[in-house]
Amino acid sequence: MFSDNREKKTRFKMYKAGKVWVVAGATFVTLLGLGNLASHADDSNPTNKIQPAQVTTPKGEAVASNQPATAQVVSEQQSTSSTSKQTSDDLASQTSAPAEQKTPESPAPEQTTPQNDDSQPTANNEKNEQQDQNNDRSQNNSVEKNSSDANSHEQPVAKQDDDQAGEQSAQETNQPSSSDSQQPTTNEQSEQAKPEVAAEKVIPDGWNSDHTMYAQNGQYLSGVHYITPDNTYFAFDAQTHQMVRNAYIESQWGMWYMFGGDGRIATRVTPYMGTYYYFDPSTYLRVDNAYVESQWGMWYMFGGDGRIATRVTPYMGTYYYFDPSTYLRVDNAYVESQWGMWYMFGGDGRIATRVTPYMGTYYYFDPSTYLRVDNNYVESQWGMWYMFGDDGRIVTGLRDWFGSTYYFDPSTYLKVTNDVVNVGNNTVAYFNDWGQLAYKTSNSFIGSLLSGAIQTWKQYGILPSLSIAQAICESSWGNAAPGNNLFGIKGSYNGMSQLLWTWEVYNGRSVHIQDWFRAYPSLAESIQDHGRFLYVNSRYSNLLWNRNYVDVCYKIKQDGYATSPTYATTLINIIEYNGLNWIDQAL
Structure with missing residues (x-):
């Protein structure tokens, strides 16, 4: 259907x-x-x-x-x-x-x-x-x-x-x-x-079996971390997580730290890359340009790049020297620098300048170059002048310099000026106002009179050559000077006198008589009293401050000091023969 x-x-x-x-x-x-x-x-x-x-x-x-x-x-x-x-x-x-x-x-x-x-x-x-x-x-x-x-x-x-x-x-x-x-x-x-698929392995916290990695919260660490059980810091490689040893590395926050052979963060003096560095025990940072105490109590200098300093090193506005073997500061030493120049470092380790004591003597170091000064006459830091020889040592005694001879006192190291000194080898010398040698003699009698004669000139204006020539003539080279009376001055000296036989010429005839003569404690006082005698007696005023030895010899004869007709020529011969006129030229 x-x-x-x-x-x-x-x-x-x-x-x-x-x-x-x-x-x-x-x-x-x-x-x-x-x-x-x-x-x-x-x-x-x-x-x-x-x-x-x-x-x-x-x-x-x-x-x-x-x-x-x-x-x-x-x-x-x-x-x-x-x-x-x-x-x-x-x-x-x-x-x-x-x-x-x-x-x-x-x-x-x-x-x-x-x-x-x-x-x-x-x-x-x-x-x-x-x-x-x-x-x-x-x-x-x-x-x-x-x-x-x-x-x-x-x-x-x-x-x-x-x-x-x-x-x-x-x-x-x-x-x-x-x-x-x-x-x-x-x-x-x-x-x-x-x-x-196997279950994921759980990583236990703490160090691994060979103590090369450390885990927290099931993860191996990388970077710098404080490890509480060890009470210090360690660094771990970012890729392998292995503990870092003997390395200077940058942390995750940008600071650089040193880790030693056991992996621990380094403090104080630490060896690295063939030298030594110092790391602050509080901040763990590298210390540069500092003189610091090590963990064993010795002090060391670390430079601008952090390395331990050797040889000449600038610090705090001056220079120091550190032994290249021991790294210790060198004090009181004359040492060769890394560039071949020699420098002196004092008792406080600082580089020396100006006059510096060393090895029983003194040296001078230029304040600009710090180099030793040789064969030069220089001003010290306290304003006095000193002579330093060819070997840099401070000079004492006679020293030839720039065509002249100078004498530096062995006690004070100062140059002798306008004075008479015994320069050794039975030699007496006189140095002028500039310290140059003016006269020296090995004759002991002249040498004994030289200082007094110069003083007489300074005090009374009597020419030194005249004073010495008269002393030689009147005392027969000091052999006839009883009571240190060189000039045969009669009277008394500070109440001191002596009765002596003497020859006098009266009416052309020599007469042997006794008379009272002055007595002196020393020859120097005798020659000084002689100058005073001429100074206070107005008849000898024409002698004062006269530098011409020939002129004063004739005037003293004319003034009646002696009765011998050859007295003036005798004095002139003594002066010229012994070179006493050189003393006068140095005045």
Whole structure:
């Protein structure tokens, strides 16, 4: 009566029976050409339409299933679904009507149903048709995931031989064709690989077994960190996390620190790269340009680059010298610098300038160049002038310099000026106001009178050559000077006098008489009293401050000092023969 205009649709559901996954097809018929008539699945009598299907297990056992008779057996090892949306003709070729489904002729052996009911879907758990139609693709993905989950959940670590044989048989019977097969997805591969991934190893906090790495909160440290059990800092390599040893490195906050051979942060004097450095024990930072005390109590200098200083080193506005072997500061020494020049360093270690005591004598070092000054007459730091010889030592005694001879006092080191000194070797010398040698003699009698004669000139203006010549003439070179009276002056000296025989000339005739003469404690006082005698007697005023020895010799004769007619010429001869006139020229 009606043409057969029904459209058949078959939906495939995947269910698990024991260890076997079963694909069951449910057929839905829609009548075409009936206007607004609604079509429904023919499910009013499930008993007449759905018969138990026979399922072959991997072991070749047949079991009853409450799934539709059109179920396809899928092996446990196959994780893909062979269905997608198919045409009605393909479905008809793969699925028979429920009424035509026959039960197997041979009964299936008794099969124990798996206890995991959660993995066994039932007819009551099916989705409604409309939801299935809207979720075709999600159902297919769900089939794939369920298959993968089942495999990953239930796959044993090792199978028995008989299980493998049964599964192989099932695969041979139900293996889908190459065109229908589907490769496992990335998710499936990840799920299958999960059982083979070892659990991540947990790193215990603290040092590792060989004490080269340190962990905190399950992670090995990198960078500089304070390690509480060791009560100090360590550095760990950013890549390898290995403890850093014997290295000067930059920390994560930008500061540089030194770590020693045991990995600990360095403090005080530390060897590194063939030299030594100093690190502050409070800040751990390198110390530059400082003179510091080491951990063993010795003091060392560290330069601008942090290295321990050797030889001449600038510091605090001056220079110091540090021994290249011991690195210690050198005091009171004259040493060679790294550039070959020699310098003196004093008792406080500072480089010496001006007059400096050393090795029992004195040296002078130029305040600009710091070099030793040789063969020069220089001013000291306290304003006095000193002579330093060819070897740099301070000069004493006679010293020739720039064509003149000078004398430097052995006690004061000062140059002698305008004075008479015994210069050694029974020699007496007189040095002028500039310190130049004016006169020297090895005659002891003249030498004994020289200083007094010069003083007489300074005090009374009597020429030294006249005083000495008169003393020689009157005392016969000191052999006739009783009571140190060189000039035969009569009277008394400070109440001292003596009665002596003397020759006097009266009316052209020599007469031997006694008279009172002055007595002196010394020859020097005698010559000084002689100058005073001439100074206070006005008749000798023409002699005062006269530098011409010939002139004063004739005047003293004229003034009546002596009665001998040859007295003037006798004095002149004595002066010239002994070079006493040189004394006068030096005045």
